[in-house]
Amino acid sequence: MPEIRSYRPTDRAAVADICVRTADNGGDSRSLYPDLDLMPSIFAFPYVDLEPELAFVLDDGERAVGYVIGCAATPSFARRWRIDWLPRVPQYGPLTGPPETPTEQMIGLLHNPERLVIPEVADYPAHLHIDLLPEYQGAGHGRALMTRLLNTLAAKGVPAIHLTMLTANTPARAFYDRLGFHHIPVPGADIVTYLGRSTSV
Template sequence: MTDIRAYRPSDRAAVAAICTRTGDSGADATGQFSTDDLLPDIYALPYVEHEPELALLVDAGAGPIGYILGTADTTAFDRWFVERWWPTVEGKYAAAAASGVASESERGIVRSATDRGGLAPELLAQYPAHLHIDLLPETQGMGVGRRLIDAFCELLAERGVPGVHLGVGVSNTGAQQFYQRTGFTRVEGDPGAHWYAKVL
């Protein structure tokens, strides 16, 4: 039996591990950077720290195997991320860059952490929320991706949020097709990703 349940603080390490194990366009990114903390520190842990009530996990009984995380207000989240969250973790990445351990790919990801690209302002007003969804390979074929999207969007709608958006890697065509099947449409945003949005 696969359940979708609310995040608990005891899930923090599992969320970080799922983020890393799906961090290479759905494939395992373990060992690709100076530390496996990199992707979770940017794309997962800030969300469970800032808005844990919007974090939902897929649990097949032996622990989490996927999640959806996000924020109801991207502008407020980005401000908090830059001012409050990133200063608590950026030191380890500065050290890796200074020592020459960090790859060019890692340095680019670190730069993007505080260069919070996304939708154009007029679109952000229509779709102020954003999300990240990551599922381990063992979830495939269970239909949990759609269930997570629906449950997350329901939480946002209960708060009166008008719309939600997300970015997908240009090469991640499988994810792009998935979002289109779940009601997202392509919108304009910063280059380097494909942007999708959905009215709630």
């Protein structure tokens, strides 16, 4: 039976693999982003490196097959991303012009951590990413991972959390709705949707 435990540095490769295999609107992103370090360098590694105490994995007995990761205070996390994280990924230098490919679009996101700081979600200071391999979805593991993170944040005195999801990912939206997340209106947001909830379980 898979179990939830704290992230360990030895989980890094498995976390990267999960990220890559779920990064294209919930599906495998390898054909879209052939550099297999790119998506983890944006959506996973900054979190497990900068706030490992808020990283939890679902372990099937051999390796991590899912994870939930996050930060407690988004504005300070964005500052640490710029100061502490970007120097660790020099292979992804800043763009010199407008992005022209999917990879360049992602590199643009990497170099713009301030995009995470949205005034409309200021009352939901924490934010998260959660991903599970397809064969482990729909069995309650996502809810259990989320509960672990919410309880940890609540114990730290963090009152609320938000997340950003692609609006087109309707299965993900149904999952978050079941977990008690609600829509946070953000002007101009159409491709993405902002959701939030209290950390109280």
